[in-house]
Amino acid sequence: MDVYEAIYSRRDVRHFRTDPVPDDVLQRILNAAHHAGSVGFMQPWNFLVIRSAATKQRIFDLYKEANRQAAEDYQGEQRALYDSLKLSGILEANINLAVTCDSQRETGGGLGRKSMPETAVYSTCCAIENLWLAARAEGIGVGWVSIVDPDTAKQILGIPKSLTLVAYLCIGVPISFDKKPMLERAGWQARVPLEELVYYEAWGHRSTSPEKV
Amino acid sequence: MDVYEAIYSRRDVRHFRTDPVPDDVLQRILNAAHHAGSVGFMQPWNFLVIRSAATKQRIFDLYKEANRQAAEDYQGEQRALYDSLKLSGILEANINLAVTCDSQRETGGGLGRKSMPETAVYSTCCAIENLWLAARAEGIGVGWVSIVDPDTAKQILGIPKSLTLVAYLCIGVPISFDKKPMLERAGWQARVPLEELVYYEAWGHRSTSPEKV
Numbered sequence: 001m002d003v004y005e006a007i008y009s010r011r012d013v014r015h016f017r018t019d020p021v022p023d024d025v026l027q028r029i030l031n032a033a034h035h036a037g038s039v040g041f042m043q044p045w046n047f048l049v050i051r052s053a054a055t056k057q058r059i060f061d062l063y064k065e066a067n068r069q070a071a072e073d074y075q076g077e078q079r080a081l082y083d084s085l086k087l088s089g090i091l092e093a094n095i096n097l098a099v100t101c102d103s104q105r106e107t108g109g110g111l112g113r114k115s116m117p118e119t120a121v122y123s124t125c126c127a128i129e130n131l132w133l134a135a136r137a138e139g140i141g142v143g144w145v146s147i148v149d150p151d152t153a154k155q156i157l158g159i160p161k162s163l164t165l166v167a168y169l170c171i172g173v174p175i176s177f178d179k180k181p182m183l184e185r186a187g188w189q190a191r192v193p194l195e196e197l198v199y200y201e202a203w204g205h206r207s208t209s210p211e212k213v
Numbered sequence: 214m215d216v217y218e219a220i221y222s223r224r225d226v227r228h229f230r231t232d233p234v235p236d237d238v239l240q241r242i243l244n245a246a247h248h249a250g251s252v253g254f255m256q257p258w259n260f261l262v263i264r265s266a267a268t269k270q271r272i273f274d275l276y277k278e279a280n281r282q283a284a285e286d287y288q289g290e291q292r293a294l295y296d297s298l299k300l301s302g303i304l305e306a307n308i309n310l311a312v313t314c315d316s317q318r319e320t321g322g323g324l325g326r327k328s329m330p331e332t333a334v335y336s337t338c339c340a341i342e343n344l345w346l347a348a349r350a351e352g353i354g355v356g357w358v359s360i361v362d363p364d365t366a367k368q369i370l371g372i373p374k375s376l377t378l379v380a381y382l383c384i385g386v387p388i389s390f391d392k393k394p395m396l397e398r399a400g401w402q403a404r405v406p407l408e409e410l411v412y413y414e415a416w417g418h419r420s421t422s423p424e425k426v
Binding site: 001002003004005006007008010011012023027028030031032034035036037039040041042043045046047048049050051052055066069070073074078082085087107108109110111112113114115116119121122125126128129130132133134136137144146147148149150157158159160166167181183184188189191192194197198199200201202203204208 | 214215216217218219220221223224225236240241243244245247248249250252253254255256258259260261262263264265268279282283286287291295298300320321322323324325326327328329332334335338339341342343345346347349350357359360361362363370371372373379380394396397401402404405407410411412413414415416417421
């Protein structure tokens, strides 16, 4: 699949069939993740592949509690809309994947991290986007669950305290890849026009004419 | 370009020709970035496009100072190797691009950020990887400069204090796309075998056989 097609048709998937993700597909999308750039070629990531229904259930219980708390921030129509949204496919997705970052890993010899040590985590996010796009090309859906308490999730998964749980992903055969993001279709949030987010030469300056800066 | 080809041939480019990046190409890669997923469809990013030689020079001076300090962490052969590495193409690249994250932005209504507010920054990193891959497909090189003091860089660029400078990118026509990452070719760091980084069902467990967990 063309890279632009993958970028524009990638979705945060929450509706999965329970069909298995073939092992060769899983290995290809993990390898795509592993070929993201990383600061100083640090490769600070690990991937924990979860197929166990019991583990998924424990994480789902965590999600339910976090989602119950999050819902309380909304009132009226917004609350009704929030409650109608399906925000995870933890139990249905064939694979759950925890992606972690070890910011103390010695790989890369610290190169590039003295001024901005946070780039270790940033590299891990780039790996996740690679995985997401590769999965799209494979016809596999990925959903990112951020509605869990990360410290409790780490305990459940046995992830060492010093590591960062960057993402908890649901990976599986999607019911569909929708044309638009679910939150856009549901009327939760529209896409912001790109031109409102791009500045030229100086912060807040939207013209491309340098003489006006 | 096929998404896997873009993923495997993407490089952190530090050697640029000074040729201009056409505006339509720039808009396409920014639009690719803007189509990354974001927590709650928050779209927390901004893109500051810099072509001004004077601004590039100020950031380059900052890089030189940070790099001088970073070099002091290495001794002997490693120091000699470090000093031989070209770690930025700030002055030569046609475009410098500051990518920021506004973690307080109200877009998305806070959805998905109560338990893990750091996902705003993570979303911005996903946007950067989209841009990087789209640029690769366009034949355009991207290099990520992390060797600058981010607070001083924000001052130079006029970025509000409450925002995070996630990445300072150099974007331009590359001298070449090398077969391997520069740090691998230079003997700084080898690629870690993927299988060392993947666990199954339980942390540290490398077998895919669930009965052994």
